[in-house]
Amino acid sequence: MRAKQRKLQLPEKLRWNHNEWYRRWLLRQLPSRAESALDVGCGLGDLARSISDSSRAGNVTAIDASERMIERAGATSDRIKWIHGDVLTHDLGRFDVVTAEASLHHLPLREGLTRLAELTEPGGTLIVIGLYMMSTNADRAMELVTLPANAIVGVAKALNGTGGKPHDTEMPVVMTAPTLPEIREAAAEITPGARIRRHVFWRYSLVWRAPEVH
Numbered sequence: 573m574r575a576k577q578r579k580l581q582l583p584e585k586l587r588w589n590h591n592e593w594y595r596r597w598l599l600r601q602l603p604s605r606a607e608s609a610l611d612v613g614c615g616l617g618d619l620a621r622s623i624s625d626s627s628r629a630g631n632v633t634a635i636d637a638s639e640r641m642i643e644r645a646g647a648t649s650d651r652i653k654w655i656h657g658d659v660l661t662h663d664l665g666r667f668d669v670v671t672a673e674a675s676l677h678h679l680p681l682r683e684g685l686t687r688l689a690e691l692t693e694p695g696g697t698l699i700v701i702g703l704y705m706m707s708t709n710a711d712r713a714m715e716l717v718t719l720p721a722n723a724i725v726g727v728a729k730a731l732n733g734t735g736g737k738p739h740d741t742e743m744p745v746v747m748t749a750p751t752l753p754e755i756r757e758a759a760a761e762i763t764p765g766a767r768i769r770r771h772v773f774w775r776y777s778l779v780w781r782a783p784e785v786h
Contacts, residue, residue, distance in 0.1 A: 591674045594701045594775060595622060598673065601699045601779055602628045606668035610635065610691060612659050613675025617645030620652050629669055635659050637678075659687060666693040672700045677749040685762045694785040698763065700778040704770075707751035714770060752776060 599622060602609075606629045611620040614634035624632045635655040636642050642656040655662065660683065670692045676684050692698045706712060750758075752770060759766045759778060766780035 591701065591775075592618070594771065594773075594777070595619060595673070597777070598671065598699055598701055599623070599626055599628070601697070602626070602669055603697060604628065605630075606696075607631065608667045608693075609633070609669040609671065610664065610667040612670065612672045612688065612691075613637075613678060614645060614654075615641050615675075617648055617652065617654070619671060619673045620645070621649055623669075623671070624649065624651050633664070633667070635662060635664070659691075660684070664691055666691055666696070668693050668696045670696070670698045672698075672702070674701060674703060676700055676702045681750045681754060682758050682762065685758055689763050689780070689782065692780070692782040694782050696782050698766075698778070698780040698782065700776075702755070702776055702778070703749040703774055704752045704755060704776045705749045706774075707753065710770070714772065 595618070598619070602623065608631045609623050609629035611617075611623065611632070611634040614620050614636045615638075617634055620632055620634035623629055631653070632651070633653040633655060634642075634645065635657055636645070637656075637658055639656045642654050645652075646654040655664075660679065670688055672688060676688070678684075679687075688698055688700070752768075755776065755778070756768055759768055759780070763778070763780040766778050769777050771777060
């Protein structure tokens, strides 16, 4: 039986957004210029707006299953195509860049990763920042670094006034996630050659370049 995901409890003032921590890293993985980009599970649209503002993609589309999230995101920018829909079934086409920031664990792993790969244009780039559940000794060793680092960053953000709630209260929260071995196994079959790395703050990254069609 899979161990239950542990939820780190911190004082409210020490809580902060772990996804934002990796956003600059994610943006650096984008190609210098792409015709189109899709952000999956966009929430309030922070990443989609960052991609649009970076001028790294000519056309940016963002999709989320929450109608309320799309309504709120749509009010912030008219340069992005906002879609309320299920990414697994919505007719979207293909994109030069596909991003998923803390959204893949809301989908069945293999079905979700397969769909993200299908949405990636041949020669395009898929970039995932996701949550994983601890299951190995290496994961537990990483937590020895993560826990104090998380507190230090939380304290620093509290002192300079950039801390606070890590997520909007209307955003869905899922307290389960696949393990890294499960992610690596699925990626080997669905996105062969993908670069997968374990990161601090309970995150992993997956970067995959879709094969060119000859």
